[in-house]
Amino acid sequence: MILITRPQLEAEELKAKLLDNKIDVHCDSLIFFRHDDAWADHQNMLDVNSVCLFTSIQAALSIEKKYSLNDYLENVRVVCVGERVSNYLKSKSVSNIINVFRDSDQLIAEFDFNNFRQNSLIYFCGNNYNFDLVERIKLANIKCKPIVVYSVNTVEELSIETQEMIEKNNIHSVALYSQFSAKIFMDLLQKANLSDSFRNRKIFCLSKNIAMNVKSRNFKNIIISPSPNEVSMINVIKKSLLV
DSSP states (O other): OEEEOSOHHHHHHHHHHHHHTTOOEEEOOOEEEEEOGGGGGGOOOOOTTEEEEEOOHHHHHHHHTTSOHHHHTTTSEEEEESHHHHHHHHHTTOOOEEEEESSHHHHHHHSOGGGGTTSEEEEEEETTOOHHHHHHHHHTTOEEEEEEEEEEEEOSSOOHHHHHHHHTTOOOEEEEOSHHHHHHHHHHHHHTTOHHHHTTSEEEESSHHHHHHHHTTTOOOEEEOSSSSHHHHHHHHHHHHOO
């Protein structure tokens, strides 16, 4: 059985896909979101020189609580990191997406910064936004302003059910989708005195950076998705568990 620690909506979507592949799943969402439209009181409507950056569907959901996404983003250009947020924006009739990158590294490597020196890059994000990405964009001489439109909150401990399942060896692996969630999971394992119990179980990581964080906690049985997307992650889980 594999443990899914993603936020509830994403966890349920991933659970359904894994169950379709005959993989047993237990969900324990360690992260949840709070949407607050207070940001809108301090954020003027965007203008034609704005380029909006989305790396999370939660940012789109937060804006949608205040505005129609199609109307709010009508006069700007949009850049997305990840197909999930891109697909969500498209489903809301946002048609002016100029780039979709698989991850922040590809954005830095392939975005045409030269054509956007005069533009303001607005990064809609959560309170735990990718500070390193902002700094790398600024190094390319592009103005980048993070606008925090939601907050990321965490549970204080693994559920009692999850702890008991780990103790009884009913959970044999975990899927980790971000460096933040990996840190939370490792911290909560330690808090529950279960780190040693989980030491040799399989840890699936969406990216090398996540894997590096896990490895730094002395976990060795780490399996990295070849590409940082859900299709690749599911395929590597299937290959490893369906043997």
